[in-house]
Amino acid sequence: MSELDLGFMGEVANTPRGRGILLCIQCGRCSSSCPVARLTSEHNPRRLMEMIILGVKKEVLPTQLPWYCLSCFTCLDRCPQGGDVGEVMFAIRNLAVRQGNLPAGVAAQAKSLYETTRVINPVRSTLEKRESLGLSKITTDGLEEVQKILKKTGMEKIVQSR
Amino acid sequence: MKYAFFLGCLIPARELSYEVSVRKVLPELGIELVDMKGANCCAPFSIQSVDYASWMALAARNLCLAEEMGLDIMTLCNDCYESLLMVNTILKKNPELKDQVNEILSGVGKEFKGKVDVKNLVDVLYGDVGVSKVKSAIKEPISGLRVGTQPGCHLTKPKRIHFELLRGFNELDELVQATGAESVPYERKEMCCGGPLRDINDDLSRQVSREKLIALKNAEVQAVVTVCPFCFLQLDLGQLEVKRHFNEEYNLPVTHFIELLRMGMGMKLEDWEVKAHRIPITSIFKDRL
Numbered sequence: 507m508s509e510l511d512l513g514f515m516g517e518v519a520n521t522p523r524g525r526g527i528l529l530c531i532q533c534g535r536c537s538s539s540c541p542v543a544r545l546t547s548e549h550n551p552r553r554l555m556e557m558i559i560l561g562v563k564k565e566v567l568p569t570q571l572p573w574y575c576l577s578c579f580t581c582l583d584r585c586p587q588g589g590d591v592g593e594v595m596f597a598i599r600n601l602a603v604r605q606g607n608l609p610a611g612v613a614a615q616a617k618s619l620y621e622t623t624r625v626i627n628p629v630r631s632t633l634e635k636r637e638s639l640g641l642s643k644i645t646t647d648g649l650e651e652v653q654k655i656l657k658k659t660g661m662e663k664i665v666q667s668r
Numbered sequence: 669m670k671y672a673f674f675l676g677c678l679i680p681a682r683e684l685s686y687e688v689s690v691r692k693v694l695p696e697l698g699i700e701l702v703d704m705k706g707a708n709c710c711a712p713f714s715i716q717s718v719d720y721a722s723w724m725a726l727a728a729r730n731l732c733l734a735e736e737m738g739l740d741i742m743t744l745c746n747d748c749y750e751s752l753l754m755v756n757t758i759l760k761k762n763p764e765l766k767d768q769v770n771e772i773l774s775g776v777g778k779e780f781k782g783k784v785d786v787k788n789l790v791d792v793l794y795g796d797v798g799v800s801k802v803k804s805a806i807k808e809p810i811s812g813l814r815v816g817t818q819p820g821c822h823l824t825k826p827k828r829i830h831f832e833l834l835r836g837f838n839e840l841d842e843l844v845q846a847t848g849a850e851s852v853p854y855e856r857k858e859m860c861c862g863g864p865l866r867d868i869n870d871d872l873s874r875q876v877s878r879e880k881l882i883a884l885k886n887a888e889v890q891a892v893v894t895v896c897p898f899c900f901l902q903l904d905l906g907q908l909e910v911k912r913h914f915n916e917e918y919n920l921p922v923t924h925f926i927e928l929l930r931m932g933m934g935m936k937l938e939d940w941e942v943k944a945h946r947i948p949i950t951s952i953f954k955d956r957l
Binding site: 521522523541542544545546573574576577578579580582583592596599600603608609610611612614615616619623624625626627628629632635636639641642644645647648650651652654655656658659660661664 | 675677678680681682684687688691703705706707708709711712713714715716717718719720721722725726729772773775776778821822825826827828858859860862864865866867868869872875876879940
């Protein structure tokens with residue numbers, strides 16, 4: 507039996523997107539409608555909700571489990587409880603990130619956003635192509651404001667700690 | 669009609685052919701697009717996974733820019749669309765949260781007031797231009813082409829947000845039919861393209877795309893029509909990746925809906941735009957290119 511944290515469900519429920527955990531009745535409709543769960547047994551939304559309810563925090567937050575969801579929102583439409591499983595995924599990912607658990611791809615996008623206001627930027631040849639087609643210039647006009655916002659929300663620290 | 673044009677990150681960086689077709693076609697249909705100066709990334713799902721307050725504030729900043737322009741927003745990307753739509757909807761309904769977000773925005777001299785709406789390309793073509801006007805703009809109908817549409821998840825899900833906007837699942841199909849092409853139903857149409865797991869779990873991302881491609885092939889479609897740039901990337905470039913990893917070839921040409929419309933309106937695609945498709949589209953569109 508692994509170490510339990512009985513406050514885990516409350517912690518999730520008290521985040522802005524995690525409220526739905528309180529409505530979960532473990533019916534499994536999320537798992538049966540999830541396109542990822544059909545392809546791998548690693549991802550099972552019902553079981554993940556159960557782990558939160560039971561307080562198996564250490565087997566969730568530092569692991570891959572928060573990062574299998576596509577956010578396709580099929581489960582949001584299908585949950586008979588309105589339990590918003592796909593929203594709870596954001597809640598646990600936010601908590602996982604605070605423990606330093608975020609995939610390199612996500613960290614790179616966050617860094618790019620903080621440094622350039624965009625998660626993806628055009629390469630030089632694309633910039634030249636844009637100019638030759640007379641398309642609008644790609645600027646960083648909003649950068650100062652974006653950085654101020656991210657300093658205030660604390661995301662700057664997450665970006666810089668990587 | 670006039671819109672604040674929210675271009676996002678992916679399209680100006682990777683899918684210029686999408687942008688160019690939109691800028692060419694929409695004015696012909698009476699839609700004026702005004703670029704949003706100083707806009708930032710919408711804060712897509714990847715960023716929302718990092719931090720909630722940052723999502724709210726970054727999306728709200730974009731909404732403030734549109735409010736300053738006095739225009740509703742039009743997006744092309746489903747990820748941009750869902751992010752801005754959700755934040756706009758949530759903040760309009762929740763004064764307490766709005767105050768908290770405005771407290772963050774006050775540091776950069778902005779205030780979210782909730783004065784604009786967020787729309788996507790399908791909304792604008794279906795709702796503002798209308799199917800009949802689209803139909804009458806077609807000079808060279810795309811007759812006889814069997815098409816599988818990929819509206820993408822965040823045009824329709826979660827339904828409790830989109831249903832209020834009276835948007836179902838068929839608008840894109842009606843628009844496709846208006847061009848003269850036939851929209852063919854297929855299994856797994858509502859299924860995700862796999863794009864959101866790209867760069868996070870590439871193996872699973874490809875497997876999801878493969879399921880979709882199998883279903884499209886089973887329905888014997890000749891082409892796939894997308895509106896979301898992520899779906900386009902995932903189903904077009906994705907076919908090469910599926911080929912590499914599963915040794916399976918689907919050879920399904922993928923086009924942005926706006927390109928299909930443009931060809932139907934009799935405007936030819938340029939050579940570089942044709943080449944922006946990894947799976948060649950020349951065999952099915954031949955003399956339209």
